[in-house]
Amino acid sequence: MxxxxxxxxxxxxxxxxxxxxxxxxxxxxxxxxxxxxxxxxxxxxxxxxxxxxSRDELLTLLLVDGYDELGASVDRALAGVAADAFRERFLVVGRAVREWALREPSTYALLYGAPVPGYAAPAEQTTGPGTRVPATLLGITAAADAAGCLDPVDPAPVGAGLAAGLAAVRTEFDAPLPDEVLVRGVLAWVSLFGAVSFEVFGQYGPDRMGDPGELFEHHLAGLADRVGLRDA
CATH class of the missing domain: 1.10.10 (Arc Repressor Mutant, subunit A)
Structure with a gap:
């Protein structure tokens, strides 16, 4: 109490x-x-x-608060989606990330934009909150794989260096996936945030591609296809 x-x-x-x-x-x-x-x-x-x-301590508080708010937004969006609707869950996560980022562009920029000069985020405080959404995405991929709901995709060769990096990701996120599947999940994660960053930071130019929301939906569907996700 x-x-x-x-x-x-x-x-x-x-x-x-x-x-x-x-x-x-x-x-x-x-x-x-x-x-x-x-x-x-x-x-x-x-x-x-x-x-x-200190100012750095304030920045850390704002980072953690932003990561937690983004993670909570994703969790709320997923609450009404069936656990075995793997493709739909992936799409819902992507939409929730984009909606939050457009609603909170300055906080998104702190989380995913250029580093703040002179500041280094303390990993012990920020890694957990900062990997919450990636963990959700990789969890969806792992659950789909376990349920036999990943369509086969022609695997690209994975070299020794990348395999070592993927092994670290596998351990950190408790994602028991083979390299050829895990690399798809990681690429979907970074590609999702890359597309959101492109829009938040105004990289589409003044006409914003006419309809950035529709473009994002095409991108999101393509990522789901590349991972091979389908609903049970």
């Missing part, structure tokens, strides 16, 4: 994160300032250091 003091501290931390995300949207990650956050929080700058020790 939490005490009133603990609840008050948690509420203040959430307010710091809320203000930090607003400043992120208005000024960008490189310009984040704890003094500015303290001013908007209504406290002297020294008081905010009782909650957040």
């Amino acid at each position: 939490t005490t009133p003091r603990q609840r008050a501290r948690a509420a203040t931390m959430q307010e710091i994160i809320r203000i930090g995300r607003r400043h992120l949207a208005e000024h960008g990650a490189a310009a984040l300032s704890l003094r500015a956050v303290a001013r908007d929080l209504g406290v002297v700058s020294s008081a905010v250091y009782r909650y957040v020790g």
Whole structure:
């Protein structure tokens, strides 16, 4: 059971994160300032250091908050989709990622854009939240493989270096997939976020390809085909 003091501290931390995300949207990650956050929080700058020790600590809080929010959005989207509807689950994840990214472009940029100069994310705090969506995607692929719902796709040769990297992915994500299947899942993951980044960062140009949503649906369906996913 939490005490009133603990609840008050948690509420203040959430307010710091809320203000930090607003400043992120208005000024960008490189310009984040704890003094500015303290001013908007209504406290002297020294008081905010009782909650957040540095700008880097604030960036880490915003990273984890963003990853968790994205992961929760994906989980909510999947809640109503049958566990054995593997292709549909993949499509739903992709749509949820895109919708969240377009709704929260500044936070998406912090998560998947250019590194913030002088900041290195602490792996022990960010790796778990940051791999939540990739783990979901690889989990869908592994479940489809176990259920016999992966169509055969001509495998490309996997060299020794890539095989070692895939072995590390297999262990980290507990994805018991052969190399020729795992590489498809990894490519789908990076291709999904690449397409979302292209749209969020305005790389389609002023006409935005006419209908970026339709283009994304074509891309998403192509990724599902490349993995070989089908519903049970």
